[in-house]
Amino acid sequence: MARVIEFDLSRRSVRELNQYLHHELPAGEQRVEILNPNGMHSLAVGLDAPIDVEIRGHAGYFIAGMNKQASVTVHGNVGWSVAENIMSGTVRVKGCASECAGASGHGGLLVIEEDASSRCGISMKGCDIVVGGSVGHMSAFMAQAGTLVVCGDAGPSLGDSLYEATIYVGGRIASLGADAQEEPMTKADFDRVASLLKQAGIERDPKSFKRVASKRSLYHWHADAEQEY
Amino acid sequence: MCGIVGFLARTPSLRNSLGTQVVPMLTCMGDRGPDSAGLAVFTEPLPEGSRKFSLFAPSRTYDWAALQQRFRDDLGTPFQFTAVENHARLTAEIEAKRVKGWLRERAPELHLLSVGRAIEMFKDEGHPREIADRLGFAQMTGTHAVGHTRMATESAVTPAHAHPFTAGEDFCLVHNGSLSNPYSVRRKLERLGVRFETDNDTEAACRFLEWRMREGDTLEQSIEKGFEELDGFYTLLMATADKLLLVRDAFACKPAVVAETDDYVAISSEFRALAHLPGIKDARLFEPVPEQIYSWPV
Numbered sequence: 315m316a317r318v319i320e321f322d323l324s325r326r327s328v329r330e331l332n333q334y335l336h337h338e339l340p341a342g343e344q345r346v347e348i349l350n351p352n353g354m355h356s357l358a359v360g361l362d363a364p365i366d367v368e369i370r371g372h373a374g375y376f377i378a379g380m381n382k383q384a385s386v387t388v389h390g391n392v393g394w395s396v397a398e399n400i401m402s403g404t405v406r407v408k409g410c411a412s413e414c415a416g417a418s419g420h421g422g423l424l425v426i427e428e429d430a431s432s433r434c435g436i437s438m439k440g441c442d443i444v445v446g447g448s449v450g451h452m453s454a455f456m457a458q459a460g461t462l463v464v465c466g467d468a469g470p471s472l473g474d475s476l477y478e479a480t481i482y483v484g485g486r487i488a489s490l491g492a493d494a495q496e497e498p499m500t501k502a503d504f505d506r507v508a509s510l511l512k513q514a515g516i517e518r519d520p521k522s523f524k525r526v527a528s529k530r531s532l533y534h535w536h537a538d539a540e541q542e543y
Numbered sequence: 544m545c546g547i548v549g550f551l552a553r554t555p556s557l558r559n560s561l562g563t564q565v566v567p568m569l570t571c572m573g574d575r576g577p578d579s580a581g582l583a584v585f586t587e588p589l590p591e592g593s594r595k596f597s598l599f600a601p602s603r604t605y606d607w608a609a610l611q612q613r614f615r616d617d618l619g620t621p622f623q624f625t626a627v628e629n630h631a632r633l634t635a636e637i638e639a640k641r642v643k644g645w646l647r648e649r650a651p652e653l654h655l656l657s658v659g660r661a662i663e664m665f666k667d668e669g670h671p672r673e674i675a676d677r678l679g680f681a682q683m684t685g686t687h688a689v690g691h692t693r694m695a696t697e698s699a700v701t702p703a704h705a706h707p708f709t710a711g712e713d714f715c716l717v718h719n720g721s722l723s724n725p726y727s728v729r730r731k732l733e734r735l736g737v738r739f740e741t742d743n744d745t746e747a748a749c750r751f752l753e754w755r756m757r758e759g760d761t762l763e764q765s766i767e768k769g770f771e772e773l774d775g776f777y778t779l780l781m782a783t784a785d786k787l788l789l790v791r792d793a794f795a796c797k798p799a800v801v802a803e804t805d806d807y808v809a810i811s812s813e814f815r816a817l818a819h820l821p822g823i824k825d826a827r828l829f830e831p832v833p834e835q836i837y838s839w840p841v
């Protein structure tokens with residue numbers, strides 16, 4: 315088993331950390347622990363290797379952005395835009411996430427074990443996001459592909475201007491955004507939710523979930539639609 | 544961008560080390576606002592009738608001794624005076640109106656930053672670290688403080704355009720964001736006789752809220768009206784002699800994070816400005832939700 319390499323941010327810079335993870339990690343070393351993150355931004359961004367990164371504490375903005383292959387776990391909260399543009403791999407936040415979690419993510423899995431704030435999954439393009447708690451307003455805004463699973467409640471304007479992403483909500487939905495609608499759950503939906511909950515390691519009965527998807531009425535421009543623009 | 548910070552001390556030892564807690568917060572948020580900074584510090588209120596006047600001079604070598612002599616000769620009121628470079632605090636048992644009139648007449652070059660029984664204010668152009676060092680923020684004591692680091696987007700970079708803004712007595716406000724209707728708010732208030740000192744958007748918000756309070760609203764009621772009246776993006780952090788108050792607009796595009804323990808309430812734009820605080824690991828951390836008024840009594 316590979317040894318655990320510790321990287322202490324009270325002694326070395328974020329730039330050194332990312333450089334190390336990109337270029338200097340010795341072959342065969344697969345596990346890095348980042349100590350004293352103290353809310354710093356852009357930790358473990360742009361990774362492209364099958365390594366495990368554990369961030370021990372609260373972290374700042376853009377954590378694990380553009381992640382490929384790697385598995386990044388934050389033992390604390392994160393600021394804005396965790397796992398933005400995630401391509402593959404897994405990013406897990408043991409605490410809460412601030413706004414825009416998983417923004418524009420193309421693939422891979424983002425797990426927020428507690429709450430995520432507003433605009434969670436904004437413009438997601440194929441990644442999966444599982445939130446153990448609740449999400450804030452305008453989550454999955456303009457989401458194009460992928461799945462957002464919210465075990466708790468969803469804030470106002472959920473799925474506004476939604477494209478082809480699918481949202482599952484276990485709790486209450488404050489309100490749906492423009493062009494989002496609740497749809498009946500099929501067996502495929504229950505299976506999808508069960509599979510994602512399992513991957514996320516969150517125990518919840520898939521039966522309690524509701525499905526939200528696009529009405530697709532904004533796909534085409536209606537110049538004469540009420541003339542209220 | 545801009546940075547906001549707030550700290551409310553709930554224990555005597557944190558009140559005595561208020562500046563030590565706040566300076567790293569302000570300095571850290573210098574990354575979000577490197578062009579100017581300000582800090583309002585609130586202490587236990589002076590007895591009824593006494594007031595503190597925070598003054599700003601156009602030069603760091605201003606002749607404060609001469610000013611004190613003029614004040615003594617003209618007004619004959621006993622007073623206390625301390626000055627650091629271009630900032631000074633005058634404390635006296637005197638009506639605010641009299642001092643304002645006297646300043647207009649006898650020291651028009653000075654800018655009156657704040658008036659009140661509890662508030663003291665400092666703000667200037669430059670990096671927050673440099674301003675904090677120069678003005679000795681780390682040595683300050685008090686019950687609570689509100690600070691700001693500015694990256695100007697809508698009006699000039701001058702000491703007067705720096706935050707906090709104040710209106711009336713013992714009230715100040717800092718703002719991260721931008722208002723889109725400050726001029727219509729301003730025109731409305733000017734017709735009612737409210738006077739402005741700058742063309743800064745935040746001043747419009749500050750004077751709007753203070754005008755509502757003069758009309759009899761509580762600060763909370765004023766903010767409710769502000770949700771209707773103020774258009775734009777904002778995280779607003781406010782303080783009066785007896786509380787700290789925080790709100791975010793409906794879209795909540797401008798960040799804020801709160802850390803609360805039995806000993807203190809700390810607020811900042813980003814968590815990393817709070818990471819040094821004692822007991823932060825066990826603090827209750829949360830992000831304020833849109834259009835909810837959070838208030839903490841002193």
